[in-house]
Amino acid sequence: MSSEPYDVEISDETLDDLRDRLSRTRWPDQVTDAGWEYGANLEYMRELVEYWRDDFDWREQEATINEFDHYRAEVGDTGIHYIHERGAGDNSTPLVLLHGWPGSFVQMLDIIPLLTDPKSHGGDPAESFDVIVPSLPGYGFSDRPSEPGMSLSRIADLFDKLLIEEIGYERYAVRGSDLGSGIIQQLAVKYPDSLIGTHQSGTNPFIDEEQIPEDPTEAEQEFLDNAQNWNQQEMAYAMEHSTKPQTLSYGLNESPSGLAAWIIEKFRTLSHNDGDIEDSFTKDELLTNLTVYWATETIGSSIRLYYEMTQDPGEWGEMNTPTAMLMSSHDMFETPREWVERTQRVDRWTEVSRGGHFLEWEEPELVAEDICEFFATLDDPETE
Structure with missing residues (x-):
């Protein structure tokens, strides 16, 4: 293994092709006053696609992305892209930030400076982190994996090897939500000695029948009822990802407007807003994430992870790593602490009323503050 510096760069040819495809979008019809009840709203999607085609400046976003230190490493037979920003402190804690779907490393850009240089943002300089994304x-x-089997468990193997053998840390902290939390669970079971602690967020609506206790508390029963309702109303996309991801890939990889509709509807549903997605994200933020998916042609490989994790649910056992949970009341539905404590250790439980499923992106200051406060309570970590 060897890491090499890496610059994010999308070719002019790819960007020209994207604009051409956007200009030739064949729009569907929509019933009167549909809003978002039927799915991605036609008026908003037209507005967003027009902006993507005519006004969005990828080169400006690309320059901002490349202000961070990017690398690529061959870990086993898989090339891994990552950001590695060193902390300003003398003894910075290595911290891995893990995204899920439909996010990407882009969702972590705003929080990185808050963690690497807290002094410049009103924080304690002693609480700095080396951030790896x-x-x-x-x-x-x-x-993009070309062989089956790239499950959450396999990704945990690769990331532990990246952090320990490639980058050279003895131990590291990790923060994540969504699929990132699934990777954290695998790390905690398979590599507990590698972990300083974990910081997690998010509601998990996937409930295995074996998880349901015979004596749920009132709060847990409400949670289970909410999970059932949410799965019926909002999780059809995940079922398709988990069963026939290849079928979706043809249309989403061919049509940028189709890709946008598939992803944007999820950002609106899962973020904290009053019906307007731009309460949570700017057009430029949404389109930077979308352009990464489009230009790298990773929509098919990204949703295929759902299939892989159903085929290989990973290893399960005692999770005794120090853990903080930052839980928003606007993330799908509320999760009671006692439910989480049935399967893992919880040292810190913080409930907030701001932000949704993408907390690092929606409320970076809030997340950074909670991360700093939690890891400051732990013993000084062994670092590089």
């Missing part, structure tokens, strides 16, 4: 295999500028 990998793109999951099949996402962004990491390799």
